[in-house]
Amino acid sequence: MMRYLKISFIVLLSVVLIGAISGCGQSDVQKVRVGEVTHSIFYAPQYVALSEGFFEEEGLEVELQGTFGGDKTMTALLSDGIDIALVGSETSIYVYAQGATDPVINFAQLTQTDGTFLVSRDKIENFSWDQLKGSTFLGQRKGGMPQMVGEYVLKQNGIEPHEDLELIQNIEFANIANAFASGTGDFVQLFEPTASIFEQEGKGHIIASFGTESGHVPYTTFMTKQSFLDENEETVKKFTRAIYKAQQWVDSHTAKEIAESIAPHFEDTDVELIETVVDRYKSQGSFATNPVLDEEEWLNLQNIMDEAGELPTEVDHGVLVNTEIAESIISE
Incomplete structure (x- = not known):
């Protein structure tokens, strides 16, 4: 009888220890x-x-x-x-x-x-930023980093965003790509993978990187x-x-x-x-x-x-x- 009690105690102790260890492991993980x-x-x-x-x-x-x-x-x-x-x-x-x-x-x-790219509707072999002058540019939401970087890069390349081109920046972020695909704008500022998808589907062409132009x-x-x-x-x-x-x-x-x-x-x-x-x-x-x-x-x-x-x-x-x-x- 004593032998069985001893075995039962060992089993019970093992269960308690395993539970304690498991509990410690769970409490150590922080969400x-x-x-x-x-x-x-x-x-x-x-x-x-x-x-x-x-x-x-x-x-x-x-x-x-x-x-x-x-x-x-x-x-x-x-x-x-x-x-x-x-x-x-x-x-x-x-x-x-x-x-x-x-x-x-x-x-x-x-x-x-910056993580955006300049995408043109037509293929341009030898792109220069002054080609944006007089165009319609579909930019990002006002006040956000993509739009601010976009305007900064344009200015760095001698383009006044609100004078030298028609700047559209009142379209919701989620709808910008669709607006360009539907015919709005000669150029658009897009994130990946949308820019690459547009290029693959022939809807646009990546011609410049705002990230490269703006620096760290x-x-x-x-x-x-x-x-x-x-x-x-x-x-x-x-x-x-x-x-x-x-x-x-x-x-x-x-x-x-x-x-x-x-x-x-x-x-x-x-x-x-x-x-x-x-x-x-x-x-x-x-x-x-x-x-x-x-x-x-x-x-x-x-x-x-x-x-x-x-x-x-x-x-x-x-x-x-x-x-x-x-x-x-x-x-x-």
């Missing part, structure tokens, strides 16, 4: 809600971090949700609908200028160039409220470490390998098209190779905003940018 301003191949390193398990390695469960637009993304972040936002850095300046008591802090940069700028960064950063600094560090691993992975792998890794996140897109888009962005240096948002890029961002008449106030780099976390991760 992080991330809102992305749009779902795009442009954000390839983020999807690599998901596909290659870099977030899991850090004990994080990332819940990704679309927030569709800078204003909606900021609303979700400020109302605690999400913990971290992936959106253009200009949004943090807009929030700060409105007198936010809990400012939004940029802590990890993901892309470092913190186009999309991960940001969070100062209060969340203060209360969850270790979580933010783990998140940044996973992103840095993904950035290094993207930098050291081919466009084909990257495309195969992120393909599950773009089930409706052919993997060969994903590869074409990744290669285009990778070759022009759009993917940041580390998460540090440096002061030069921050100044370039504000210069672009100022040129477009959209900078509400100048903000010093150290006010809305935290580089300490990214720099500590890189130095590990």
Whole structure:
């Protein structure tokens, strides 16, 4: 009888220990809600971090949700609908200028160039920017980074956007491609993969890159409220470490390998098209190779905003940018 009691006790103890271990494992995993301003191949390193398990390695469960637009993304972040936002850095300046008591802090940069391309309706063999003069140009939404960069690049090439061409910027982001396909505009500013799809289907021709023309700028960064950063600094560090691993992975792998890794996140897109888009962005240096948002890029961002008449106030780099976390991760 004593023997059976002893065996039963050992079995019971084993069950308790297994349960305790499982419970510890579950409690160690922290859920992080991330809102992305749009779902795009442009954000390839983020999807690599998901596909290659870099977030899991850090004990994080990332819940990704679309927030569709800078204003909606900021609303979700400020109302605690999400913990971290992936959106253009200009949004943090807009929030700060409105007198936010809990400012939004940029802590990890993901892309470092504009992600749009100039697409012409007709094929142009020897393109020069002055060919846009007198044309109808279908641009992006006023106040957003694509439109501001678009106007900045036009000015850098001697074109006054509101005088030298007919600038259309009152069409919703989701409808811009359809408007061009329906016959509106001689030129259009498009993101990938739409630009490449239009080229494949003969609806347009990629003739220039706004990202190449505008130089390095913190186009999309991960940001969070100062209060969340203060209360969850270790979580933010783990998140940044996973992103840095993904950035290094993207930098050291081919466009084909990257495309195969992120393909599950773009089930409706052919993997060969994903590869074409990744290669285009990778070759022009759009993917940041580390998460540090440096002061030069921050100044370039504000210069672009100022040129477009959209900078509400100048903000010093150290006010809305935290580089300490990214720099500590890189130095590990």
